[in-house]
Amino acid sequence: MSTSQPSTPPEETTEQALAVKPVWYKRPPIIATIAVALIAVLVAVGLAWKTQADTKNAREEYQTAQATYQQTVTELDQTKTQAEALIELAAQRAKDTDTKALAEAVEEADNLKGIEAKDASTLGREKAKQATNAVKSAQEQAQSVLDKLTDSFKGVREEVAGKAATEFEQAVKNLNEAIETAGKANREGVDKNATDKLDAALKEAKAIDQAKPETLDAVADIEAAFTRADEASKSAKALNEATKAVNDAAKAKAEAEQAQQEQSSSGYEQTYDGGYSGNDYSGGGYSDWNTGGNGGNSGSGSGDVCGGGQYCYNPNFPEWIQDNTDGSWHHQVQPDEDGKWSNSGCLMGCD
Structure with missing residues (x-):
């Protein structure tokens, strides 16, 4: 039986090891490129956000300035209306009141130019800033006129109110x-x-x-x-x-x-036009009337009140009475039985 040699993998050479490359995202040039691009994006986003935030702030500042200005203008209009009415009232009821300064302030208010409000949502950042500056300037002018008008109005009002x-x-x-x-x-x-x-x-x-x-x-x-x-x-x-x-x-x-x-x-006592003093009749003074011309009151007298002289005066009856027929005067006439006076019934010495 033959013995076989164990098989071993061939050893890689250095060239082969160097030939193996990392994955794409681990390659240095690509990483650098991605980082630069990412930074650029972030910067762009940041700039866009800042621009948008600045624009928003500029618009809000304009809206705030416009609201303040509008409030001042409204107050100015109301005060001007009151001032005009006060000037007219003073002319009618308190003419000696000095309204010159108040009238001048009213004229300034009439000549004050206003600024038209704009839609803030349509304004860019720079436009919003320009509009804000213009509104603030107009507001300062309006406030100055309002202060002058208010001070003049107060003085005139106090004087006219005091007179009222x-x-x-x-x-x-x-x-x-x-x-x-x-x-x-x-x-x-x-x-x-x-x-x-x-x-x-x-x-x-x-x-x-x-x-x-x-x-x-x-x-x-x-x-x-x-x-x-x-x-x-x-x-x-x-x-x-x-x-x-x-x-x-x-x-x-x-x-x-x-x-x-x-x-x-006074009864029916009449005044004789001719008078009847003691010298108006012959025969002397008053004593002759009461004594029948004998002088004094020592005569024998009679049962009458006075003694029966020609012009004897009986105080119980009118001294003189005028005839309503011929106008003649009669002395010491008695009333008739019915109480009426007539020409008849002379007590004594009828003329």
């Missing part, structure tokens, strides 16, 4: 005085029509709101104070006129009644 408060307080005072006076009106014997007018005016006066305005910050509040002052003054005037009408009527009534009483108390 003063007028309101004075009007309320006058109204209360009129109400008090009306309550003391003399209604004695006054026609109902006059007293009804007084009652209506008094009712209206009491219905007037006398509460002092809480604030006079807005022009509308100031104007309301002036209006309420006018209402109170008008009501007070009407009430005073109605009160005077009633008092005058009562006074006239009282004077008429007094005159009537005086006339009644």
Whole structure:
């Protein structure tokens, strides 16, 4: 039997070992290329992200600036409207108020140029930054005019509001005085029509709101104070006129009644146009009238009140009476039986 030699693999030579190459991704040049490409991609992505972030920030900054500007413009418009109304109110109710500075501020607000708002989503980074700068500049101008307008408005408002408060307080005072006076009106014997007018005016006066305005910050509040002052003054005037009408009527009534009483108390005593002093008649003085011309009161007298002289005066009857037929005057006429006076029945010495 023959013995065979064991088989062994042939040994690789050095050339063969060197001829074996690694897989592709382990080859150095390829790795370097991939790394460079990857870095380039990352840089590009980073730049794109940063650009996008910057654009977003620029747009947001523009939107913030635009919102601030719009708020300032809105406040400026509102203040300007109030200022214009205040200037007009001052011209009507407080003409001596200095509104020059306020009017100039209003004119500046009118001449202020605005900036149109833009759609931020359409703006690139640089455009957004430019728009932001323009809006901020406009906002600063608007704020400057607003500050000037606000300061001027405050000064004028305080002055006009003070005058409104003063007028309101004075009007309320006058109204209360009129109400008090009306309550003391003399209604004695006054026609109902006059007293009804007084009652209506008094009712209206009491219905007037006398509460002092809480604030006079807005022009509308100031104007309301002036209006309420006018209402109170008008009501007070009407009430005073109605009160005077009633008092005058009562006074006239009282004077008429007094005159009537005086006339009644004087009876039918008449005044002789010719007079009747002691020297108007022959025969001497008053003593002759009472004594029948004998002088003195020592005569025998009679049962009459005076002694029976020619012009004896009996105080129980009128001294003189005029004939309603021929106009002649008669001395010491007695009444008829029915109480009426006539030309008959001379007590003594009929002319």
